[in-house]
Amino acid sequence: MTFAPARSIDGGRSGTWTAGSRRRRGPRIVSPHVEIEPKTRYPQLAPAEQPTSVHEIAERLFPAYSIPEGSVRLAGCSLEDRFFVRVGFEFANRSEEAFFDGDGNHVEPRTVHSLGLTRTKELARPPLEASVEVSRVVEAATRWARRELAIPDPPRRMDIAVIWCKYARGKLRFSIHGGVVDIPFADWTRLLTPPPFVCPHTGIRSYHIAATDDGRVVAAEAIARCEETGTRTLGGDLVTCAATGKRVLPAETVPCPVSNDRIVKRAAIECPHCKMPVHPKQLERGMCGACRALGSVRKNDPRLARLLGEYPALDRWRAWKLYESDSKYWISAARWMSRLMIVLDRDTLQIESMAKAPRFRRGWKTIPPDRYEDEMKR
Ligand SMILES: [Zn+2]
Numbered sequence: 420m421t422f423a424p425a426r427s428i429d430g431g432r433s434g435t436w437t438a439g440s441r442r443r444r445g446p447r448i449v450s451p452h453v454e455i456e457p458k459t460r461y462p463q464l465a466p467a468e469q470p471t472s473v474h475e476i477a478e479r480l481f482p483a484y485s486i487p488e489g490s491v492r493l494a495g496c497s498l499e500d501r502f503f504v505r506v507g508f509e510f511a512n513r514s515e516e517a518f519f520d521g522d523g524n525h526v527e528p529r530t531v532h533s534l535g536l537t538r539t540k541e542l543a544r545p546p547l548e549a550s551v552e553v554s555r556v557v558e559a560a561t562r563w564a565r566r567e568l569a570i571p572d573p574p575r576r577m578d579i580a581v582i583w584c585k586y587a588r589g590k591l592r593f594s595i596h597g598g599v600v601d602i603p604f605a606d607w608t609r610l611l612t613p614p615p616f617v618c619p620h621t622g623i624r625s626y627h628i629a630a631t632d633d634g635r636v637v638a639a640e641a642i643a644r645c646e647e648t649g650t651r652t653l654g655g656d657l658v659t660c661a662a663t664g665k666r667v668l669p670a671e672t673v674p675c676p677v678s679n680d681r682i683v684k685r686a687a688i689e690c691p692h693c694k695m696p697v698h699p700k701q702l703e704r705g706m707c708g709a710c711r712a713l714g715s716v717r718k719n720d721p722r723l724a725r726l727l728g729e730y731p732a733l734d735r736w737r738a739w740k741l742y743e744s745d746s747k748y749w750i751s752a753a754r755w756m757s758r759l760m761i762v763l764d765r766d767t768l769q770i771e772s773m774a775k776a777p778r779f780r781r782g783w784k785t786i787p788p789d790r791y792e793d794e795m796k797r
Pocket residue numbers: 690691692693694695706707708709710
């Protein structure tokens with residue numbers, strides 16, 4: 420093999436060296452942006468094994484996902500050719516091979532291996548070679564050799580080849596029952612691995628994708644069922660019933676008016692006294708905790724005064740007792756032959772339940788809402 424004399428590859432400015440024996444005489448390619456000199460074209464190579472089409476990208480990515488009720492497709496995928504430069508340095512008594520990226524940075528052996536830069540094939544139709552850029556990489560390679568290989572003199576010869584690698588950029592689009600989530604990806608096609616689906620609601624990274632009944636596309640691991648309705652939703656949407664421990668949708672619960680615990684509607688038990696649905700634990704001796712805690716109040720108690728302002732007809736009642744929770748008032752009163760029990764919203768004074776009982780007998784009777792006004796006047 421004969422070595423060519425040192426020669427610039429971009430018209431004498433760069434002071435770099437190339438090997439005449441590897442020059443190829445290709446057709447002159449004319450481009451307004453890229454200066455190509457046929458005599459200085461280097462071998463144009465590509466990794467022997469790298470995905471080069473969108474179809475291959477899809478084949479590589481799609482099988483990783485389990486989407487029993489939906490599908491995945493590519494929502495845009497572009498393939499870009501990016502070059503590396505392989506430089507064989509020949510010195511007086513040794514030779515070295517090194518790889519550089521398009522910015523002239525030395526490429527570590529591990530990356531060289533993973534990108535397949537050592538097992539290449541010649542490209543039948545290479546991308547346009549940007550000779551000026553390649554010459555800059557060769558200049559950087561020369562500086563690297565002087566510095567890293569501790570060789571004071573320029574190499575006798577530099578055997579240069581351009582290796583084109585495919586870089587892919589795009590989005591995976593996951594669709595289930597009309598719900599859609601896109602996950603972006605970007606990597607060398609040889610290194611491209613299926614990115615995990617990142618659940619937009621929980622942040623869970625997964626390859627199992629499902630949808631909630633209300634159409635949100637989520638990680639299957641995030642799905643939970645309401646134990647009352649069977650609705651598929653996110654675990655985070657559910658609340659725990661304080662009475663049964665069931666995980667249920669909030670709409671299936673009511674707050675216990677005494678303790679404020681959320682309990683499944685079906686688990687709530689009506690207090691025989693005030694008729695409010697309460698946590699079963701609240702019932703003792705036939706009454707909820709609020710009814711047991713009723714305490715006497717004077718008529719000039721501001722809470723009672725406010726109530727009488729709103730419902731003047733109540734003024735006919737006596738023997739007032741009151742209990743207040745965070746959100747409600749329990750108020751009982753008595754008259755000659757009957758007793759009255761009312762539960763009201765603390766903020767609005769809206770009546771939430773009413774019951775009446777004979778003065779000296781047990782047995783509270785629920786008063787329906789449409790009779791509240793009449794009953795108070797009796
Ligand atoms: Zn009660």
